Amino acid sequence: MHTPADFQAFRIHNDAGGYRGGIETMNTAALSEGEVLVKVAYSSVNYKDALAGTGKGKILRKYPLNGGVDAAGVVVASTDPSFKEGDQVLCTGSGLSETRDGGYGQYIRLPSQWTVGLPKGLSLRESMIMGTAAFTAALAVLRMQENHQKPSMGPIAVTGASGGVGMLAIDIFSRAGYDVHAISGKSDHFDFLRSLGAVECIDRHQLAFSGKPMDTARFGGALDNVGGAMLAGLLPLIVPYGNVAVCGNAGGIAFESTVMPFIIRGASVLGIASAGTPRDQRDQVWQHLASDWKPRHLDRIATREVTLEQLPDVFGRMLDGGSFGRTLVRVGAD
Structure with a gap:
C-alpha cells in the first residue's frame, strides 16, 4: 500500500484569481483517480502543452489540473494486477492535462486501460523524446x-x-x-x-x-x-x-x-x-516505435532538456515560434 506523499507539480488553475500555472506542492491523495500510481521520470513539451500552460488555447476541460500530455515513469502502486511495483510505463494523450492530471508532476495516477508498459527496446527517456x-x-x-x-x-x-x-x-x-x-x-x-x-x-x-x-x-x-x-x-x-x-x-x-x-x-x-487512439492501435504503434520504426536520431531531435521550473520560459518560446526540435522534461529522473 502506497503512503500518500507530498510532491511538486506544475499545476494550472482558472478561477476567481485568473488563469495561471506554476509549481506548487500537492499530495498524491489529490491526484485524478486511476488504478496505477506512477513516479514520473520524464515528460515532454508539445504545442498543446504550451497552449494549456499559458491559457492561450482552450485545452483543459476542468480545473485545477497538472499540465503535460505525456508521462513516463515507474509504478509505485497498482490495484490492477496487470501492473506491479517497479514496472516501467508510459502514457500519452488519453485525457492527460485535459480531463485529468498530466505528466508535469513527480507523481501521476493513471487508469490502467491507458497505461502502456514500456516496450522492450525503449528507455523511459527515449519514450518521452518521442512522446505524443x-x-x-x-x-x-x-x-x-x-x-x-x-x-x-x-x-x-x-x-x-x-x-x-x-x-x-x-x-x-x-x-x-x-x-x-x-x-x-x-x-x-x-x-x-x-x-x-x-x-x-x-x-x-x-x-x-x-x-x-x-x-x-x-x-x-x-x-x-x-x-x-x-x-x-x-x-x-x-x-x-x-x-x-x-x-x-x-x-x-x-x-x-x-x-x-x-x-x-x-x-x-x-x-x-x-489523444483518443483505441488501446489496440496504441499498443501496436508503440511496438513499432520500439523496433522497426524507432527513430535513429532521437538524441539530435531532443534539442533541449528542462525541469518543471523552466516550463514557463519554454512555453513562451514555443508560442513565439522560437522552438526547434523536441524539449524533454526531466521530472524525477536522476
Missing part, C-alpha cells in the same frame, strides 16, 4: 499503410517539417522505407532535416500551388501538420490512391478544395487524432 509527437507520426504511418500506402507510390511530403512532429516523422517514415520530402519555411534548417533522412527539402515560401483542381502528381502521400492553404494545395498533387494524413492546424482549421482528387485519383484524407 512520435506517436502521432507513427499512427499516421500505420493508418496510411492500412489504407494501402506503399513506398513504391512515391515520396511522402511532410509539412511543418521543422517542428517536433515533423522531425520525428522524417525519421519514422524513412525507417518505414519511404522517401521523405520535407516542407518547411525555415530553410536554415534544411541541412539538419536532411541529416534526419529527408531526401529533398522544399521551402514552403517557394512552393507555388497552381490552384487547379488537379495537377501533376508529385507525392505518393503526405503527413500534414499545417492544414489551411497547405492542405488544399497538396491534395491535387497526390498520386492515385495516395493518402494525406492530417494531424495539425498551424496554418488554419479551414481549407478549400474540390472533390476531384478524391473521385478522379481516389486520394484519401485520414484524420490522425492521437
Whole structure:
C-alpha cells in the first residue's frame, strides 16, 4: 500500500484569481483517480502543452489540473494486477492535462486501460523524446499503410517539417522505407532535416500551388501538420490512391478544395487524432516505435532538456515560434 506523499507539480488553475500555472506542492491523495500510481521520470513539451500552460488555447476541460500530455515513469502502486511495483510505463494523450492530471508532476495516477508498459527496446527517456509527437507520426504511418500506402507510390511530403512532429516523422517514415520530402519555411534548417533522412527539402515560401483542381502528381502521400492553404494545395498533387494524413492546424482549421482528387485519383484524407487512439492501435504503434520504426536520431531531435521550473520560459518560446526540435522534461529522473 502506497503512503500518500507530498510532491511538486506544475499545476494550472482558472478561477476567481485568473488563469495561471506554476509549481506548487500537492499530495498524491489529490491526484485524478486511476488504478496505477506512477513516479514520473520524464515528460515532454508539445504545442498543446504550451497552449494549456499559458491559457492561450482552450485545452483543459476542468480545473485545477497538472499540465503535460505525456508521462513516463515507474509504478509505485497498482490495484490492477496487470501492473506491479517497479514496472516501467508510459502514457500519452488519453485525457492527460485535459480531463485529468498530466505528466508535469513527480507523481501521476493513471487508469490502467491507458497505461502502456514500456516496450522492450525503449528507455523511459527515449519514450518521452518521442512522446505524443512520435506517436502521432507513427499512427499516421500505420493508418496510411492500412489504407494501402506503399513506398513504391512515391515520396511522402511532410509539412511543418521543422517542428517536433515533423522531425520525428522524417525519421519514422524513412525507417518505414519511404522517401521523405520535407516542407518547411525555415530553410536554415534544411541541412539538419536532411541529416534526419529527408531526401529533398522544399521551402514552403517557394512552393507555388497552381490552384487547379488537379495537377501533376508529385507525392505518393503526405503527413500534414499545417492544414489551411497547405492542405488544399497538396491534395491535387497526390498520386492515385495516395493518402494525406492530417494531424495539425498551424496554418488554419479551414481549407478549400474540390472533390476531384478524391473521385478522379481516389486520394484519401485520414484524420490522425492521437489523444483518443483505441488501446489496440496504441499498443501496436508503440511496438513499432520500439523496433522497426524507432527513430535513429532521437538524441539530435531532443534539442533541449528542462525541469518543471523552466516550463514557463519554454512555453513562451514555443508560442513565439522560437522552438526547434523536441524539449524533454526531466521530472524525477536522476
